[in-house]
Amino acid sequence: MLLPDRRAPPTRDRTFPRSRPRGDTGMTKRTQVPKAGGRREQLRQQAAAAAARRRRNRILVTAVSIVVAAVLVVGVVVLVQGLRGRASEVAGVVPPNANAERSGIVVNPGVAAEGAPVFALYQDYQCPACKSFEDNFGPTVAQMAEAGEIQLEYRTMTFLDTNLRNDASFRAGVAAACADVAGHYSAYHDVVYANQPAQEGTGYSDHQLLTEFPEQAGITGDALSTFKACYRGEDTASFVRGTDAAAGGAGVTGTPTITVDGQRLELSQLSSPEQLPALVQQLAAAS
Structure with a gap:
């Protein structure tokens, strides 16, 4: 009869795995070596x-x-x-009846007899003394011009704009020159003086120069359109500046100043319009 085997049961292997540093998964990491094809792609x-x-x-x-x-x-x-x-x-626009030097406008172009003296009147449209001369001697001067006894030239200055601190002399000069462009210089010139303000320095408004004065001067139709376009565009501005500069270059410092063939006529010698023709002839003969 066999007796039961009483030997101790075999001991199980209780060996535990070796501890590893925290984070170590136990897997050995293999260094990745780039392939040659990857380098070429990078480049x-x-x-x-x-x-x-x-x-x-x-x-x-x-x-x-x-x-x-x-x-x-x-x-x-x-x-x-x-x-x-x-x-x-x-x-700019040079008025059709400007003199050869462009220092003024000839009032009676083609009328003066050959050898007739040049009667140059230097003026400023704001000058009260100029208006006084026009009122007293203007008709006689106009008659002499119409008869061809003189070549009448108005030479416009604008120095009173500085004295009176406005620009009415310049604008009136531009307007009068534009009236010559429209073929109505003499009539417009007379209207400007007829409407000169009693108080010096008041000047002329654009409405007067552009609308009222041409109407009074009888400028109508196409001529009126020409005049207004010229004035609005200040087409004759350079010409007026030129006449003022030329007057200064000629030594004229005040208005009215009158020369006959370059010889100055002393207004103090005139006491009546009847004296004017004889005095003009004397100065013409002496020139």
């Missing part, structure tokens, strides 16, 4: 990025160049237009 991407940057730079440079060119073109156009405008102002 290709870098080259593509560089090419893209170059394209962007070229586009930017081109855009800036276009903008700069456009600005330069606009600047040149503005400059040319400005130069044309200034050139137009310098040239």
Whole structure:
């Protein structure tokens, strides 16, 4: 009879795994070595990025160049237009009956007899003494001009604008010159003096110069349209500035001043209109 085996049961292996540092998964990490194909792709991407940057730079440079060119073109156009405008102002419109020197307007063109003396009257449309001369001696001067005894020239000055701090002398001069462009200088000239304000310095309004005076001077139809366009555009402005400058260059410092063939007529010698023809002949003979 077999007895039961009473030997101790076999001991189980209780060996525990070796402790590892925290975080260690127990897996050995293998260093990744880039493949040759990956390096080539990286270089290709870098080259593509560089090419893209170059394209962007070229586009930017081109855009800036276009903008700069456009600005330069606009600047040149503005400059040319400005130069044309200034050139137009310098040239302006010369009244058809301006004298050869453009220092005044001939009142009776083609009427004066050959060798007739030049009777030049320097005036300022705001000058009270000029109006007084026109009122007292104007009819006699006009008769002599119509008869061809003199070549009558009105030479406009504008110095009273500075003295009176307005621009009425200049605007009246421009208007009168425009009236010559329209073919009605003498009539308009007379109307301006007939309406000279009693108080010096009041001047003339644009409404008077543009609307009332031409109506009183009998300017109508196409002539009126010509006059108004000329006045609104100040087409004769350069001419009026030129007559004022020429008067100053001739040594004229006050108005009215009268010269006969360059010889000054002393107004103090005139006491009546009847004396004027003889005095003019004396000065013409002495010139």
